[in-house]
Each structure stands twice: as structure tokens, then as C-alpha cells.
Amino acid sequence: MRWLALILCLWALPAFAVDPSEVLDDPVLEERARDLSKGLRCPVCQNESIDESNAPISRELRVLLRERLVAGDSDAEVREFLVARFGEFVLLEPDRTGVNIILWWAAPALLLLALGVGWTAIRRKPGTGDAQLTEKERAELEKILRS
Structure with missing residues (x-):
């Protein structure tokens, strides 16, 4: 039972990655921010999105992303801005x-x-390209097999 509780706690850790102070007041903008941040790679964690990561750089990227959205940038403009600034490595799924x-x-x-x-x-026939035994070798083989 303790293991199940531990697994559930660990499974829920990514939910706590986004700090409540980062959440935008506008639910539509917040939803866009969450969708965008799920497709961006954490530079420290490498295989986690910035939405799941607790690393300080991920927090900074989430804040930057939300600032760009509040400034009126479209989703494509935010992605282009982050790729221009950090390179294509920041995308979890490159173009x-x-x-x-x-x-x-x-x-x-x-x-x-x-x-x-x-x-x-597998399809190659066994023995193709192998040299045949000479008469002397054949006689020697017969001699060995008889004894």
C-alpha cells in the first residue's frame, strides 16, 4: 500500500511544476501557454517538457512564454521566438x-x-562459393571416417 502511495505521489510531481504564481488570469491564454509549453524541451532535463520540469530554466522559459502571449504574440510567433533564441533543440518534436x-x-x-x-x-544458399574437395582430401576424409 505504501508503494502505491509513493508511486501516485511521484506520478503527480509534474502537476506541481507550474508554480501558481506563473498561472495567467485569462484561462484561454493559460490554456495556450500550457499547450505550447508541453511541446518545448527543458534544456536541463532533456526529455521533459518545460511544463513538466521543475528546473529553474524551465520556470524562466514558462514565464517568458507567458509574457510573449500576454504581449499579443500568436502561438507560431512564440515558437519562432524561442527557436530563434534557443535553437531547434528547444522543440520536443522538431519540424x-x-x-x-x-x-x-x-x-x-x-x-x-x-x-x-x-x-x-538468410536466403543465400549454404556452400555456394566453397571450394570442392580434391581427390587427395576426399581419400583422407574417407580414411578418417572409416577409423
Whole structure:
């Protein structure tokens, strides 16, 4: 029972990442801020969004994001601003255009290549390309097998 309580407490930790002082008064703007922050990577935690992270840099990014929204920026403008300032690394899911298309297609292409190589290796007939035994070797083999 204690383990279940501990797991539930740990599971709820990301809910406490956004400090109540950060929350905007306008519920529509706050919802936009939460949606945007779920797609932005914490520079410290690496695989957590800034919405889930308790790191100080994530708090600063959440505050900056909300300031931009209050200033009247659209969602796309906020994303562009943060990418221009911190690079594409700040996006949890990078765009699928330009050079990034190589990153998106490299893994499936390598998987298909590996499957092709594996299929070819399995389908290859055993013994092809192996040299045949000479008469002397055959006689020696017969001699060994008889004894």
C-alpha cells in the first residue's frame, strides 16, 4: 500500500511544476501557454517538457512564454521566438522540413537496409562459393571416417 502511495505521489510531481504564481488570469491564454509549453524541451532535463520540469530554466522559459502571449504574440510567433533564441533543440518534436527530414527518415531507412541485408544473408544458399574437395582430401576424409 505504501508503494502505491509513493508511486501516485511521484506520478503527480509534474502537476506541481507550474508554480501558481506563473498561472495567467485569462484561462484561454493559460490554456495556450500550457499547450505550447508541453511541446518545448527543458534544456536541463532533456526529455521533459518545460511544463513538466521543475528546473529553474524551465520556470524562466514558462514565464517568458507567458509574457510573449500576454504581449499579443500568436502561438507560431512564440515558437519562432524561442527557436530563434534557443535553437531547434528547444522543440520536443522538431519540424519535418529541410535538413531535419534526414533525421526523420534515417532510422526507418537504416531499418529497411538492415532487414534487406539480413534477408539476403538468410536466403543465400549454404556452400555456394566453397571450394570442392580434391581427390587427395576426399581419400583422407574417407580414411578418417572409416577409423
